[in-house]
Amino acid sequence: MRARQSLRSARLADPSPDSSSLDPHVSTRILAGRLWRGYLARYWPGLALALAAMAVYSGAQAGFAFSVEWIFGGLSGEEGAPSLGAVARFAPVIIIGLAVVYSASLYVSTRLTARAALSALRDMQNDMFDKMTALDFAQLRGQVAGQYMARFTNDVTVLRETLTRAAKGVRDAVTFAGLCAVMIYYDAVLFAAVIVIYALVGVFVARIGKLLRSASRKAQEQAGDLTALIGESVSGARMVKTYQIEPLERARASAAFDERLSVLLKMAYTRALNEPVIFVAGAAAIAVIIAVVAARIGAGATSFSEFAGFLTALVMLSQPGRGLGTLNAVVQEGFGAFERILSLIDAEPAVKTAPDAFDLPPGPGAIRFENVSFAYADGSKAVAGVTLDIPAGKMVALVGASGAGKSTLMNLLPRLYEPGEGRILIDGEDIAEVTLRSLRARMALVSQEAVLFNMSALENIAFGNPAASRADIIRAAENAAANDFIAQLPNAYDTPLGEGGANLSGGQRQRVALARAFLKDAPILLLDEATSALDAESEAKIQDALKRLTQGRTTLVIAHRLSTVKDADMIVVMDKGRIVETGTHDELVERQGAYARQAALQLV
Structure with missing residues (x-):
């Protein structure tokens, strides 16, 4: 374990492709x-x-x-x-x-x-x-x-x-x-x-x-x-x-x-x-x-x-x-x-599948962060000694000020970054020891900025599961409340969405991204500020779709607006890369700590 952590730290120290350039x-x-x-x-x-x-x-x-x-x-x-x-x-x-x-x-x-x-x-x-x-x-x-x-x-x-x-x-x-x-x-x-x-x-x-x-x-x-x-x-x-x-x-x-x-x-x-x-x-x-x-x-x-x-x-x-x-x-x-x-x-990925890695076995999606720390190449520490258990099928919300380490902690789960210390387990398996393909196949991500490509609506949704049929894609769009507006496009599902989805509104882009997550049907769902930049009408439709999407899935949510995570099974409050409070909304309000102060400002 110590050798693996040292290797991770060495890789993280110099992440740019130019660092491996020729003399x-x-x-x-x-x-x-x-x-x-x-x-x-x-x-x-x-x-x-x-x-x-x-x-x-x-x-x-x-x-x-x-x-x-x-x-x-x-x-x-x-x-x-x-x-x-x-x-x-x-x-x-x-x-x-x-x-x-x-x-x-x-x-x-x-x-x-x-x-x-x-x-x-x-x-x-x-x-x-x-x-x-x-x-x-x-x-x-x-x-x-x-x-x-x-x-x-x-x-x-x-x-x-x-x-x-x-x-x-x-x-x-x-x-x-x-x-x-x-x-x-x-x-x-x-x-x-x-x-x-x-x-x-x-x-x-x-x-x-x-x-x-x-x-x-x-x-x-x-x-x-x-x-x-x-x-x-x-x-x-x-x-x-x-x-x-x-x-x-x-x-x-x-x-x-x-x-x-x-x-x-x-x-x-x-x-x-x-x-x-x-x-x-x-x-x-x-x-x-x-x-x-x-x-x-x-x-x-x-x-x-x-x-x-x-x-x-x-x-x-x-x-x-x-x-x-x-x-x-x-x-x-x-x-x-x-x-x-x-x-x-010639650049070598810092994060890659180990030679002796095995596929992550099927499971309900229980997650454990075990004394996890992470620092960027410049030495600034983003996550420090985090230990957290997320039961399978439950929703856990990460809240805190900007720079508290929420997004970094989420990015460690699909191994977009490697922890410098500690380990992360899914259903008891260390994610550093399983193949990246099988690990990421277990997760679906919906972020604040819906990433769409200058391809058709059908192709953009199909990224969730390239082998899916047209009927499966339309069903996923219906679950994400996206079918109605897609059907009104000039060529319906075959209409190009423009660079970055420029032909759609913000709420429509987000619903296409949600349809992609529905289609993937992964047991672990990562929601990074998925509704923060939407108008009230779009947010209402997306919140309704999210309720369907999160049902029965292990869900990790990042949110600044506490109203969107009040009903989470557990709320984790982070500050300067550390967990300072955990509990349900009611429990944290009663403690009169950092969460209660933030709730008093927002939930009035």
């Missing part, structure tokens, strides 16, 4: 290996065909250089060269043929690499979403939603550009190698002069890449913050307009946009150095070549037609050379995004 200085080689093994390798047949097409593409480019030598030899009348008639007859056919091979191989390689890259990104998004849904409640709350959204949108977009350019970079590398071989074939001395210049440029390009990778990580983080800010402004539009804080929101946005501009300009300025440096290197190479080739031709070491072929290869080398030069910058930006993606994929 920010992890090498490009390691990241590239992870990208290949984890995502691209599964598409190796298509990539192998693409590589073959790239080789054909490279061969076609080399063919152009040899064709130029052959044509110039014939035109200049060199000894052993073809006749002018042969050049006239065959040169157009050769050039057009090489162009067709070049274009076809380019299309095939581009299509195959694009399919592999986009499929790998799809797999990556699936892995991210799977991990995000597997993370526990504390970890998800440890980061703003915008940062998660940025991983799926901005980071994936940056990585997509990198994969696209990387595929082109492989093609450029194959072409570069082929053209280098052609240049060596024509004149190794001239080639040596060229390659020294490019090697010196490579050192400078690598330095640019390191700067861009660091800036890219910062840019992706800013994108997440910006997404969160815009999301807050849209979702909080009602408050923004009512309180007339548009100037404040504009100022926040303007500051964020300025900060992003600063980082993006730094990236743009750094990236802008690549092309000029490579262009100067190319000019320097040509200058050296002109000087060397004059001496070589004068000494009879090379011919004009051979130089024409060499120069054609060199000119054609500039395009893949520039591509490879700028590739490093794009790769470093992409790997900055990939690191953030991996920080989510």
Whole structure:
């Protein structure tokens, strides 16, 4: 037990997905290996065909250089060269043929690499979403939603550009190698002069890449913050307009946009150095070549037609050379995004099913909190030494001021959090030793904010039991007093409810959530301020539905309005994470303690 509690405390100390992110200085080689093994390798047949097409593409480019030598030899009348008639007859056919091979191989390689890259990104998004849904409640709350959204949108977009350019970079590398071989074939001395210049440029390009990778990580983080800010402004539009804080929101946005501009300009300025440096290197190479080739031709070491072929290869080398030069910058930006993606994929849930866990056996739903304590990652204690027995089939209400620990205690029951000390039992079984699936299958939750999705009413209710029939869903809606208004929707149960149930009123959203709980038919019911934000008419309908829902179920209720829990079998008063009073409404009023004082203010 002590070992388990220590493990729980260690996990709770650092709940954010970013806490498990990769070392920010992890090498490009390691990241590239992870990208290949984890995502691209599964598409190796298509990539192998693409590589073959790239080789054909490279061969076609080399063919152009040899064709130029052959044509110039014939035109200049060199000894052993073809006749002018042969050049006239065959040169157009050769050039057009090489162009067709070049274009076809380019299309095939581009299509195959694009399919592999986009499929790998799809797999990556699936892995991210799977991990995000597997993370526990504390970890998800440890980061703003915008940062998660940025991983799926901005980071994936940056990585997509990198994969696209990387595929082109492989093609450029194959072409570069082929053209280098052609240049060596024509004149190794001239080639040596060229390659020294490019090697010196490579050192400078690598330095640019390191700067861009660091800036890219910062840019992706800013994108997440910006997404969160815009999301807050849209979702909080009602408050923004009512309180007339548009100037404040504009100022926040303007500051964020300025900060992003600063980082993006730094990236743009750094990236802008690549092309000029490579262009100067190319000019320097040509200058050296002109000087060397004059001496070589004068000494009879090379011919004009051979130089024409060499120069054609060199000119054609500039395009893949520039591509490879700028590739490093794009790769470093992409790997900055990939690191953030991996920080989510590699995150481990702090709350998970133990290897030797067993399914929670069927039972009436008796609950026991046994000396339970819980502290958040910052060390603040939310629950301290709570011991509480909730008999099966009874309703227990948790009351107290905000921050007293009521919601935290409830969240410990389905293991949304792990207690740092103590244990929780359901029908005598420690919930840490049973599977999460079987534990949560025994519970239904109705909270203050009804969580609805932009799906049909039928699908929103069916979350309670995905295997339920349409008749079962309608019956659950009837029990929750939701059938009447759902039937009046344009397409009845097949009507989309809008984002967050925006097409419904607050009371209607809550009744859909209640229908979901009816459909689940779980023995344990968790009600977290289920009626606190409703008008009188909606509350009356929901209270009536709740009476039906709670009948025969073990029910844990959180309420600020004491009128809603007067009839509970037991009322638990909490303060600063501790239980200070327990009893029925009448018993607590007679004691003249904390509950009685609160009741005197509310129940008049």
